[in-house]
Every structure is written in structure tokens, then in C-alpha cells.
Amino acid sequence: MKSTLAVLALALASSIHAQPVTTQKLIIVGNGEAVGSVVATTSGDHVTVDYAVSNNGRGPRHHEALVLNDRALPVAWSVKGTSLMGGAVDEDFHWADGHAQWKSQAEQGESTAAAPALYVLNDTSPWAYGVYARALLKAPKQSLGTWPSGNMKLEKLQSTDLTANGHTLHADVYAITGIDTKPLYVFLDSKQRLVGTVDGQGTAVLDGYEGAAKQVADVVASLEDQRLRSLGAKLAHNYDRPVRIKNVHVFDPATGKVGPLQTVITFDHHITYVGNDPDKLPPTEDQVVFDGQGGVLVPGLHDMHSHATSDSGLNYIAAGVTSARDMGNVNSFLQTLRARIDAGELIGPRIVPNGFLEGRSPYSAHTGFITDSVEDAVRDVDWYADRGYFQIKIYNSMNPDWVPAIAAEAHRRGMRVTGHVPAFDTPDRVIHDGYDEIAHINQLALGWVLKPGEDTRTPLRLTALARLASLDLNAPNVRATIDLMVARHIVLDPTMSIVERLLVSRAGETPEPEAAVIDHMPISYSRYRKRTFVPAPTPELTAQYNGAVQKSLDILKLLHDKGIRLMPGTDDTNGFSVHRELELYVKAGIPPAEVLRMATLGPEEYFGRADRLGTIERGKLADFFLVAQDPTANISAIRAPRLVMKDGTVFFPSEIYGAIGVKPFAEPPPQEQLVAKPSVH
Template identity: 55%
Template sequence: MTRLLAFILAGVATPALSATTERLSVVRNGETIGSVVAVSDGRRVSVDYRVDDNGRGPKHREDIVLGPDGIPVSWNIVGTSLMGGPVVERFAWANGTATWTSQADQGSLSAAKPPLYVVNDTSPWANGIYARAALAAGGRSLDVLPGGKLKLARIRSTTIAGVSVTVYRLDGVDLRPSYVMLDKTGRLFAAFGDASVTIRAGLETRAADLMKLAASLESDRVRAISAKVAHRYDGPIRIRNVHIFDPVTGRRGPLSTIVVMRDAISAVLPGDGGPVPDGETAIEGDGGTVYPGLHDMHSHTTIDSGLFYLAAGVTTTRDMGNNNAFLQALLPAVEDGAISSPRIVPTGFIEGRSPYSARNGFVVATLDEGLKAVRWYADRNYFQIKLYNSMNPDLVKPLAEEAKRLGMGVTGHVPAFDSPDRVIRDGYNTIAHINQLMLGWVLDESKEDTRTPLRLTAMTRTPALDLSSGPVRNTIALMKANTVSLDTTAVTLERLMLSRARQVETADIDNLDHLPIGYQRYRKRTFVPLRNAGDDQAYHAAFDKMLDVMRLLHRNGIQLLPGTDDTTGFTLQREVELYTMAGMTPAEALKAATLDCETYLGRADRGGTIARGKLADLVLVAGDPSSNINAIKRPKMVMRGGTVYLPSEIYESLGIRPFASPPTIVPARPDLTNGGVGGSTGALFGWPRDDHDD
């Protein structure tokens, strides 16, 4: 390590005899989707970072000047972000003062030496800089600008393609950690996470190995957290003094007691249920409300997304497309409890082959390839298939027919050059994303290409849309006649259209200041290109029109499925809140996110209500969400199949300031009538964990 640090510092301090170029490729699902090209000349580094995945991706240039200790004294970034929004970010340290400006913020700070600045519009190359800076500081945590601490952990050393590398994990500034690989000279070899790998050019075929390594490392981390936060009990659990929300009646009942044994509800009793019998663990509800677990019907599962979801009261997700090998490996770990997660309902992703293809699931060019993909998913008991942007419209019908023949449903985007009406006739059960539906009324599907960011930017045409027009009425009639639902993801549209630089968007007001500084800054940005004030007004008007469409669909009996296209849990809470802004009562919105989802999934006999024999998937909050939907944003306790989770514990383990205190939990007394059986095999909040069942 001493030799490595000496090499790093010497390399930074001594001007190079000539410029050095380093090239890396960004690989996702086996295909190259971007690049990093860094040219170093002494202390100056120019980085070109480009990603083109599914018609979108960041594209920017970084110009960096490194100080003698490897920490940048100047860092300028110019380009565009994920959906084409402008990026102009600058940091500089000179004469004892650090200054910065970004989409999210601006500021200055007196500093005797250059502090480590964490960029808002980041890149894999930036992660390499952070790792080297932390190593130069002795491998300890570093205070960083504009706030927070960066923590470096050495994970392991290995050899990839004959190169000796060391893997490091970076924690502390974002919702999730980052991983980097440095070679013996301290140069960046790879950076990776759950979806893609950035690796030295020429070694792209090794990206799959790094994906497996990333999955293993994150699995180890998440398994360790899961072991601490999942509380399991041998005997019955009594949840006392709670009001139960019933989605069927839409009412919050009188004080009751819920008894849970293993994974199911064994009794619902009036009042406090009387004295707690020996051998039973008691959870004091203090007059709060218990409702069935929430559903995110448009998720893309990651190894740690389950922790975020459970902390937010989400006990079921519908995975709408993933790396197939990853998901197949994850599902057994979720079912045996090693990975804390909601129940996952898998949907099989099938994309058409084009320059704009998304790199998930299967990417197919022919009908035969598509049919093989459908059968692969059917053999593995997937709930549905999902068709995507680049799918040939002529293949939709035969693929849908095959899926239904094999017992699966069909959902997806409206493919480019197709229309909502046609995909409904061709066999869709559900359309994914409200913009995919609305754009069918404002685009010329024969000419305009929705494989590009047009599928978002064209929403500016919707404010003038007449919802009583023939095209709108025809589509709604088709949806009703074919019992077609809409997976709304309204919160994602809200974020993309209304997020603005240096502003806290309305959707984030209730939670953003609890989250790590890196995520806070990420949320304070403009995602869409804004040429003038008219564009800004058009996006706000489009958001209002989106709510009008949701209101119209609900009035016409079209099922709306709450989904997010996100994995933080907070966004699902906001999605349900948006349902109330679109005209539903809080009780109706709760029903849409609980019982209605279970009905859609064909599981209403097992879940969706609090009743004897139903699965113990439920949430405890202090307030009354049937009158104030905002109450769902502060869960005190979440139960998934009888396993108790305390959101405060989960959030603390993830570096998030908790939103609510946990309920009082009284351990079971030995049940002397049953030979002393009773008590907990899991840790209790505030009690020693040395009896935990790992």
C-alpha cells in the first residue's frame, strides 16, 4: 500500500513526458452502450463521457486539474444529462477558498488546502478520483464538499485478464454505494454497479464476470443488513390497539388487535384483545392504523431495493424488466429470507433489435427469437411479458398470442410507429406509463420515433388535448371493452417534467432532507431541455393534463396500477398521493395500491385485506391514511409474511435519517403450558441481538 500511494502521488506531482489516453467501455447486458475517454497531461485530465442506452444517457466533458495530493483544484463539466437537460458544473480552489456551482447549488468555503469535491453530474472516472483521494488520505473517511463524508472500504484483490486489481467500495454520499477497481499503479480499471460495468476498452467480454462480482459484493452487504433488520418470532405476534383500514368498505375500523402466526393472520379481535398470553410477542399500536402492504406495480429490482421498499411500506413489487440471470438468482434468496425484500412478481422483458434498443431481458430481431423468449419466461413461471420501444409492431400480436396460450399476460410500452389502439387490439392487458398512452393522441405514429427522448418531450403537446375528442373516446372504449389497465408511473413523469435546478420539487418536500447529500443534489436538477419560459409552462400544463387523464380513466372504470419505474419506496408513496390529486379519495387511492393490485395479480384470496387466513403483509402508521394520505409516508412498522421490519432500523443502516420512531415491542414470556416454548429468534429494537437467528 505504501508503494502504491507513493506511485500515485509521484504520478500526480510529476508532469508527464507526453499525454496518456485511457479508454473504457460502458457495458450493459453484454452490449457496449457508452465510453469513457480520459487524456492525462501532467496534472490536467480531459474526460469525455458518453452513454446512449434506450435513446438516452449522459453526455459530457470533464476538464480537471489535480493538485499535488491528487485532489482536484479545478473541475469543469459541460454537456447534457440523462434526458438531454443541460449540464454546466464548476469547482475551483484557489488562495484558500473553494467555490462551486452546479445544477443543484452554488457556494464557497474557506479551506487551507483543496477539499474533495463530489460532482453532481458524475461519471465512472470521478469515482476513480474519489478512491485515489481517500487512499492518499490513508484510506480513512473524508469530509467532502458540499457536505457529508466519503468512506472507502477495501473489499478484495483479484486478477482480471492478467491485471492485478483491488476492489474498493465508496459509501456515504449517495443512496447506494459505488464500486471501483484500481490497478497496481492506481489507475482506473473498472467501475460497476447493479446495471452496468465500465471496464477498460478491449476487455468488454469480461464485463459479465464483473457483473457477477458486483452482485456478489452487494449480496454480501445486503445479506448482512437483512440479518440485522428482519425480526422473526417463534410464537404468535399481537399487534394491539390499532385501527384497521378495510379497502373493501374504504373505512377505518374501531380499535382492534391483530394476531399473526408465522406468515399469516390468525385472528382479528376487538379492542386491545385482552391480556397478552404467555409465548406471544406484543407490538403496541398506540391507536395508529394498520393497512395492507402497498404495491409498486412498475419496479426494476436491484439487490438492495427490497430494503428501501420495505421501509416505505411496500410488500409486493412487479418487476417490469431486468437482467434475467440476476433476477433468477435473486428470487430464491428473497423467498428463503436471506435478502429482505417485498414479494416479487416477475415480468419478462422482450425488446426489438435497433440502434435504440434497451439492454434488458431479451433483445430479439425475428419472430422466432421472440417466441423463444416468450417460452423461456413461461417455463420460469413469469406473470407476464413486457414488450418495449423497438419491438416490430407486426410481432406484437403473435408474441401476445403465444404468451396468453402459455398462461401469461401482456404489458409494455407502445412500440415506436405503433399506437395504443393497435396494441390493445393485438393483445395488451396493460399499457405501461401514462405518457405512452397520451402520446398516442398527439403523435403521428407513422413518422415520429418514440425510441428517442421524444416519448417525454412530446408531452408538451398534451395541454391542448381535448379529452372529449374522438381519438380519446375511442381508446377509452377499447380499454373498457378489453379490460385493459394502465400502469401509470405518474411520479416519474412528474419528476422528469417538473424537476428544476436548485429547487426542491414538491414530490420531495417530505423526505429529501433526510437523504444523503449526493441524492439531494441529484434531485435538484432540470432533466428536460428548456429553451424558454414557454417550455417550462408547457411541462407544468402537461402535468395537469396528466392528472386530468387519470381522473377521466378512473371515472370510466379503467384500473390504474400505481408504479414508479424507481426503487426508493418514497416514489411509490408519492404515486399514491398523486392518485388523490387526480380525484380519488385517500381511501380509494389506498385500495388502488393494495387490494386492487392483489386482484390484478390473481391473489385477492391471499392478500390485500387484513383478515384471518390472509398473508401477514401489513403496515402500521401513527395517523389515519384513509383521511390523510400523507400518513403513509411515516411507517412505524412493516410486516412481510410475519417478519417484522422497523423502518427506522432499515433507514439507519442505509445512511438515511429515519422518519418515524418504532413501536414498543414487548418480548414474549415463556409459555409454560407448552414446555417453555415462546419468545423471539430475532433481535428486538432496543434489546441485545445476540439471540438473532442468522
């Protein structure tokens, strides 16, 4: 492989001298501001690409080199650099003489084929989406097999004119499907150049057309709306008759007990019956009846640290997550998304919004509001309060001296305050300044191990967790903070699952957090999870990271034993991470029934909605899910819901997963076919 790359480099160098050279630049825009760029230099069939993003103190940064054949298929492709959190990227693909070889963070492999397939990058850039689209345009039926596995398809959806700076650029909009749980949308101009796309890093748009970034994002959002509305109409089952679920046990989070076999009936969004004597209520022909087959009904789960996307609702509902707290988003997007979910246009959980406030710095997160003064920050608090936001979330670059004024205004307006511990601040100080809650276990624990002047606006806020391995939980500074949390009734939203994922990630391995789901997922998801997120995991550092995970679990157990409220959240966009979050609490030593209470009734008590949600009782809204096994005996039973009900609407996870390219985890319960009884005269 190394000799091949050397030949590739020499060939590229000679080609650049022999061929006309063209350069194309794309700007990455996040929340209205430039956060990165893609610069591609083409000479004949050789292309080099430089990709860099800096948003929230992190972002991928790598260099690509590729060679294309006459069918626009890459026959050589290398990527070198660093990924989102600073982990090393070293990916290579090569095809020649009927033999393909590849090596990425996820795996290495080879294949024999008379003609090359389309290689799917593990560490990708927006430029790759254009490569995929051009290759598919030349393919029969615009479909290609992909390496390492799978199949990719292209479909033209519409045309549009992008306008900026008095110039107009005509573009065709395509959807690429087959490699992820949702399509990739690409904009190609008349020369088949990539001129726009949207991914997790932001909106990429042709240099000079940054003013059209919102237009690109709006087109993609509209296309996603159409797709998701279509799925919603197909996957949401609404009945004008009572829905009866028989032969089920009911988990009661208030007592921590699973009851005897019962029948549960719902109608018009609400639970209308929960009874221990189902034979006295025989089903009638005007009911929809499901046989729970001895399974357990559990109140809907909550993700108390989400960042909603238009398609994340599908993943949440399929996993039994019927409510979520959004901890920071593009404000206009979140307001629209909530309205569409509440109206039944899109599938998704109930979303409780938090208002995101960030300070201005080179490391700012480009979401919510970025404030330049304490006066602006207070006005932003009022903007959120006027719109009914539950909390204010303060972020890394906020000036610590502004926190008291922000917290005071939030409290005056009836809101709570949560967030990261701003850079150069401490957990103890933010609590004294008005925090009611702290987001992320690392934001709490770093206060015990950071050195003066260290900057947590960078990935240090994660990598410095290695120091936890040797932390003494009886140290005076640790006990002082915990005592302060107890005295002030401070809540912690640990997001332990994302911390674990980052610290135990190792290239080419399936980490424990992903073992239960990875074989069910499309290629892009599964490969992305088999990688190293943290930089330079030497044997010594690996041992420290592993020790930090265990020490974080010890901290969770200590906090729980002290009576500090834990709010299970993930900092992710799918229910799989909620499941893992709860598994980790059990691994820390907290009994499963107590963990389930944290994820069901506890959040509703926190929101002040426990009179409507959080338990399965007559008169409450119908939010719950059915699993085959008892999760109080094995918490992992929650990973396989058979039926989910949210607000009285029935969903079958197997249908949702099938629609987004995920192998289902469980089959739906059988539905009885009732025959009308003869009339009695």
C-alpha cells in the same frame, strides 16, 4: 468563475504541450453489449474526460476537465454536456487560496478551508469514482470531508484477476461509502488506474477487457450480497412466538373503511387473529407485544412497475411496500434475486416477474431479450412462460407487425401482455393486436398528440408530453381510445410519479415530488433530485410541462371514472416514489380510500392471490404496515411507517434507514416487556 475557467483552459492547453500525454479508455457494457465509453486524457496534473452512453435511446453525454493537486484532490473540475434525458449539464468547481466555489444543477455554494476537501460531482461519470478512490488512498485513515457536505470513506475489500482475450489484469477492489445509500465499488490496478466499476449505466471496464465485464459485475454482486445478507440478518426480526399488535385501527380496502381499535396477532407467516374485543385476550409471556398507540394498520403496498436491484428491497420494505411487479430486468439476475428474497437471505418485497422483449435497433434497451425476428420473439415468450412469468412486456423498438404473434403465444401460455407502444405504432392498434395493459401514461397519451413518423425510441416519448397541455379530452381520438379500453378491459400502469418528476424538475430547486424526503437523504440522492431532466426548459416550455402534468392528472381521473383499472407503479426502485404515485392519484381527485385499494387489494386481485394477500384477515399472509395517522384522511400518512411486517417478519423502518444513511421518518412502536404469570396450583 468564467475567468477562472478560461485560465484553466489555457493552463490545460499549455500543459498538454509540456507534459507526456496518456489516454485511458473504459467501455460501458450493458446486458452483454457495449453501450458507451469513457475516454480520459492525462497530461501532468490535468485531465480531460469524454463520457457518452446510448442505451434505450438515452444516456449522459458530457466532457470533463479537472486539475489535481499533489494529494490527488481536484482543485478544479468542470462538466459540460447533457444528462440522462437530455437536460443541460454545466457544473464547475474551483479551489484556490483557501476558498472553494462550486455550481451544479443542484446548487451553488462556497466554503473557506485551509486545504481542499473532496468535491462530489453532481453530474458524474465512472471516471469520477477513480478520482475519489485515489484521493482517499492518500488521505489519513482513507477518509475525507466532502463538498458540498458529508464525508467519504474508502475500504479495501479484496483482490481479483480480470481475464479477457488471453490477458490477465490484477486489480484491488474497494468500497467507497458515505455519499449514497449503498457503496460504490471500484477496481484499481497496480498503477491505481480505474479498470472497473458498476453504476446505473452499466459495467465500466478497461478497453480490451470487455470480456471481463461479467466478472466485474459478478464480483460487485457478490460483495453486495455479503453486505445485504449481513444487513438482513441484523434488520429482519423473526420470532418463534406470536406477535401481537394492540391498540390499532385496521384499514379494510374492500370497504374503504378504517375500523375501531383492535388487536392483530400473527404467527408462522400468517395472521391468526383480528378482533374488536382485545381485553378478552390478555397478552401472555409467550407473545411479542407492540403497542400501536392508536395508529392504523394498512395492507402492504405494491409497486406495479419496478425494476429491482439488489438493494432496492431495503427501500421498499422500509416504505411499507411488500410486493412489486418487475417490469424488465437482466433475466439471470432477477431469477437469483427472487430466490434469495424468498429464502430470507435478502430483504425485499415479493416480486412478480414480467418478461422483457425488445426489438433490435440503435435505440434498443439492453435488458431482457432483444429479438431479431418474430420467431425469436415467440421462442422468448416460451422461455418466460416456462419459468412462470406473469406477463410479457413489449418495448419501444419491437416491430409492430410482430405484436400479434407475440401476444397470441403469450395468451396461449396463460400470460398477459403489457408494455410500451412500439415506435410508429398506436395505442389503439396494440390493443387490437393483443395488449391487455399499457405501461406509462405517456405511452397512452402520446397516441393523441404525436405526428406521423415521430420516433418514440428517443426521449421524445417524454418531452412530447408538453403537447398534452392543450389536449382536448373530449376530442374524438381521445374518446375512441378510452372507449376501446373500456370495451377490452385494458389496464393502465400510469407511473405518474416518474412523469411528474421529469417534467417539473428544475435545476437548483427542490421539486414538489421530492420535498417530503430530500432532507432525509444522502448527498448524492438529494443533489441528483434537484436538477433539470428535460432539455431547454424555457418559460414557455415550463408552462407547457406544468400544464401537461395537470392534464395527465385529468386523464387519470377520467380513466378512473370510466372504470378502467389503474395499477400504481413508479418505474423506480424505492418506496418514496410509490408514496408520491398515490399522492398524485388523490391530487387527481380520486378518494384516498380508493387509491389505497388500488395499491393493496387491487394488485392481488390482478395477480389472483387475493385469497392470501391484500387485506388484514385471519388466515392470510402477514403483510402490512403501521402508521400513526389515518391515510384515508391524509394519504401522505403512508410516508412514515413505524413497523412493517412482510410474511410474518417484523421490520422497523427507522433501523433500515439508519443502516443505509437515511434520516428516519418515524420511531418504532413501543414493545411491552411481559412478565411470566405465577403458576396456579
